[in-house]
Amino acid sequence: MSVNRENVRVYISNILGGLGETDRHIAEFILQQPAKVAQMPVRKLAETVQLSEATIVRFCKKIGYTGLLELKAALKRELLEESDLLLPSSPDIFLDDTRNDVAQKIALTVDTTMKETIGLLDMKVVKPVVERFLRANRVLFVGFGASGLSAMEARDKMNRQGIDSEAYTDRFTMTLKLANLKPTDLVVAFSHSGExxxxxxxxxxxxxxxxxxxxxxxxxxxxLTELADSWLLTCGSAGPYQGDSIATRISQLFIIEFLCTEVTRHNLRDSVSTGLSIKELLIKERIKHESTG
Structure with a gap:
């Protein structure tokens, strides 16, 4: 399953926690010196981070690029298009902040989270994912702890789309219910860590x-992704303080809303009133249904 890697710094920042010590060292240098890395030949970069050229190339391939040249090309595009853009980060909240400062920083965290989540989406893979939802006999959402709330939210939204959906959020029910799965079913798992x-x-x-x-x-x-047939990335840091947990939750909710909207668009694609918004089309469908009911 591919992922949008054109937003290089957002992508690398997102996977940083799952990298080994050597790969993390390379990734952190790229995040700290993106303009310098974009101009460096592999030999110079290897000397700077005190690693071998082969290690640099393996790192690039491990995170999904064909090599350093492709990674540098993506970095150059990003820097040219967004020369004044800094790596998105959640603002720190301090004890002496005003209440308005706190509110504004939380709002900024939410806004940054939405933009990062969009940046991580590979739009080419969304269509086959949506088609799999539409083909499924049942969709079973699973999640544990906070991700269980997202599983239940997804269940409710997909049921309103006419897609038969269930949600399981505890170990016993997951094991019991998923033992009776069929090949026509789709299982969707929410897990921030993937572990x-x-x-x-x-x-x-x-x-x-x-x-x-x-x-x-x-x-x-x-x-989780090793077992998955396909996957979509969320962003945000899992932590107990400040905007961390809300960022993770917002990212999951955004993915749910996006997929549900794509299902709605698919269902309305044959409408002759293509100039109308989805809201207007849904109102027309409701009126038509009530008048014939």
């Missing part, structure tokens, strides 16, 4: 039954 044992086990049961698996996770290199 939640209960959710990973749900995917193992799904694979055993031949059902398709979609992961919605922060980590593109995790036990």
């Amino acid at each position: 939640t044992p209960e959710v990973v086990n749900a995917f193992r049961l799904a694979k055993k039954a031949g059902a398709e698996c979609l992961a919605i996770t922060h980590s593109p290199q995790s036990p």
Whole structure:
């Protein structure tokens, strides 16, 4: 499954926590000196970070580029288009901030989260994902803890779209219900880390039954994505303070809303009133249904 890597700094920042020590060292240097890296030959970069050229090339391939040349080309495009853009980061909140400062910083965190999530979406893979939702006999959303709330939100929204959906948020129910999966079912797992044992086990049961698996996770290199047929990335840092948890939650909710909207657009694609908004089309459909009901 591909992912949008054109937003190089957002992408690398998102996967940083899942990298090993050597790869993290390279990634951090790229984030700190993007303009310098964009101009460096592999030999110079290797000397600067005190690693071998082969290690640099392996790092580039490991994170999804064909090599340093492709990574540098993406960096150059990004820097040219957004020369004054800094790597997005959540603003720190201090004890002496005013209440208005706190409110503004939380709002900025939400805005940054939305933009980062869009930046991580590879739009080419959205269509086949939406088509899989439409083909599925049932969609089963799974999540544990805070991600369980997203699973329930997704269930409710997809049911309103006419897609038969269920949500499981505890170990016992996941194991019991997913034991009866069929190949026509779709299992969608929410896990920020991609390592939640209960959710990973749900995917193992799904694979055993031949059902398709979609992961919605922060980590593109995790036990969950190894089992997934496809995956979509979320952003945000999982933490107990400030805007961290709200960023993770907002990112998951954004993905849900985006997928539901794409399902709606698919269902209305044959409408002759293509100049109308989705809201206007839905109102017309409701009026038509009530008048014939």
